[in-house]
Amino acid sequence: MTILHIDGLDLRYATDAGPAAALTDIRLRVAGGEAIGIVGESGCGKSTLLKAIMGVMPRNATITGGAIRFDGTDLVTAGAEAWRRARWKGIAMIAQSALNALNPVKRVGAQIAEAITAHETWPRAEVEARVAELLALVGVDPGRARDYPHQFSGGMRQRVLIAMALALRPPVLLADEPTTALDVIVQDQIFRRIRTLRGELGFAMLLVTHDLALVVENCDRVVVMYGGLVVEEGTVADIMAAPSHPYTLGLYNALARPGQRHQPISIPGRPPDLVDPPAGCRFAPRCPFALPRCHTEAPAMQVVSDGHAARCLRVAEMDTLRPTAALPETWEGPQP
Ligand SMILES: Nc1ncnc2c1ncn2[C@@H]1O[C@H](COP(=O)(O)OP(=O)(O)OP(=O)(O)O)[C@@H](O)[C@H]1O
Numbered sequence: 178m179t180i181l182h183i184d185g186l187d188l189r190y191a192t193d194a195g196p197a198a199a200l201t202d203i204r205l206r207v208a209g210g211e212a213i214g215i216v217g218e219s220g221c222g223k224s225t226l227l228k229a230i231m232g233v234m235p236r237n238a239t240i241t242g243g244a245i246r247f248d249g250t251d252l253v254t255a256g257a258e259a260w261r262r263a264r265w266k267g268i269a270m271i272a273q274s275a276l277n278a279l280n281p282v283k284r285v286g287a288q289i290a291e292a293i294t295a296h297e298t299w300p301r302a303e304v305e306a307r308v309a310e311l312l313a314l315v316g317v318d319p320g321r322a323r324d325y326p327h328q329f330s331g332g333m334r335q336r337v338l339i340a341m342a343l344a345l346r347p348p349v350l351l352a353d354e355p356t357t358a359l360d361v362i363v364q365d366q367i368f369r370r371i372r373t374l375r376g377e378l379g380f381a382m383l384l385v386t387h388d389l390a391l392v393v394e395n396c397d398r399v400v401v402m403y404g405g406l407v408v409e410e411g412t413v414a415d416i417m418a419a420p421s422h423p424y425t426l427g428l429y430n431a432l433a434r435p436g437q438r439h440q441p442i443s444i445p446g447r448p449p450d451l452v453d454p455p456a457g458c459r460f461a462p463r464c465p466f467a468l469p470r471c472h473t474e475a476p477a478m479q480v481v482s483d484g485h486a487a488r489c490l491r492v493a494e495m496d497t498l499r500p501t502a503a504l505p506e507t508w509e510g511p512q513p
Pocket residue numbers: 190191192197199217218219220221222223224225226235237451
C-alpha cells in the first residue's frame with residue numbers, strides 16, 4: 178500500500194540569475210516498509226526532494242506544481258499546519274551531519290526527550306523510559322543519556338540522530354547521506370543497525386546518497402536523479418542487471434566491483450545549470466551516446482520492463498550500448 182505519493186512535483190529556487198528548476202515533475206510512490214535509494218551526483222536535487230517532503234524548504238524555494246500525498250492528505254495544498262502534524266510523527270529525517278544537528282550544550286538524552294515532548298505530552302517517567310529504549314535500540318548504552326554530544330564519537334552521534342528520528346515511531350524515514358562524515362567501518366555498522374531497525378519497526382525509508390553500492394545493500398528500489406529529474410527507476414535487481422540510462426551506466430562505472438578490469442571511470446563534465454537547463458535531454462551534453470535529436474527532444478520516461486523505466490530516447494538500444502559504456506575510452510573521446 179502506498180504511504181507516500183509524490184505526484185508531478187515541481188520546485189523552483191529564486192536565485193540572482195533567475196528561477197532554478199531544482200525539481201521537475203518528480204513522481205514517486207513509496208509503499209509501507211519499502212526502502213528506496215535516491216542516487217545522483219551533487220546538485221541533482223536529492224536533498225531538495227527530501228526537504229520538500231519534510232516541508233522544510235529554504236525561503237527562496239517554491240513548489241510550483243504537483244502534490245506530496247501522505248496518509249491521504251496532499252501536504253502541498255493542505256499547508257503548513259498539516260505539514261507540522263506530519264513531521265516527525267509521520268515523516269522523520271536523519272540529517273547529514275550530527276555535529277550541526279545536535280546542540281553542543283545540551284545532554285544527549287534531553288535532546289532525544291525534546292524530540293518527543295515537542296509533539297506529545299507524555300508523563301516525564303514515560304519520556305525517560307522511551308529515551309532509554311531509543312538509545313538501546315540504536316546501540317548506545319542508555320547510561321550515557323547524561324553525556325554531551327562532544328563526549329560521543331561521530332558514529333555514536335549519528336546513532337543519536339537516528340534515535341531522535343525514530344522517537345515517535347514514524348512510518349517514513351528520510352535519510353540524507355546519513356554516514357558521509359564517517360569512516361567506512363562505522364558507516365557499515367550504522368547501516369547494519371538501520372537494516373535491523375527496519376526489520377523490527379517496519380518503516381519505509383528514502384535514502385539519499387551518491388553511492389550506488391549503499392543502495393544495493395540497503396534498498397529495494399532505486400531512483401536515479403539528474404538535473405532535477407528522475408532519469409531512471411526500478412528495483413535494485415533490475416537496475417543492477419540492466420542499467421538503462423547512460424547516466425546510470427556512468428554511475429555504475431564508478432562502482433568498485435570485484436573482478437573489475439579497470440579503475441572506476443568517472444563521468445566528465447558537470448550537472449546542468451538549472452536556471453537555463455539544456456533544451457533536450459539534460460544529460461545529452463555529457464552523454465557519449467547522444468544523437469543530434471537528444472539535444473532538442475526532451476525524453477519522457479520510457480518503460481524498460483514492468484516497474485523499470487528510463488528517461489532516454491535510446492532506451493531500446495541499451496542492450497547493445499551497455500558493453501561500450503563499460504569502456505573507459507567511451508567516456509573520454511568524442512561521442513561515438
Ligand atoms: N537555497 C538554495 N537556493 C538556490 N539554489 C539552491 C538552494 N539549495 C540548493 N540549490 C541548488 O539546487 C540544486 C539541487 O541541490 P540539492 O542540494 O538538492 O542537490 P543534491 O543532489 O542533494 O546535492 P548534494 O549531494 O550536494 O546535497 C543545485 O543546483 C543547488 O545548487
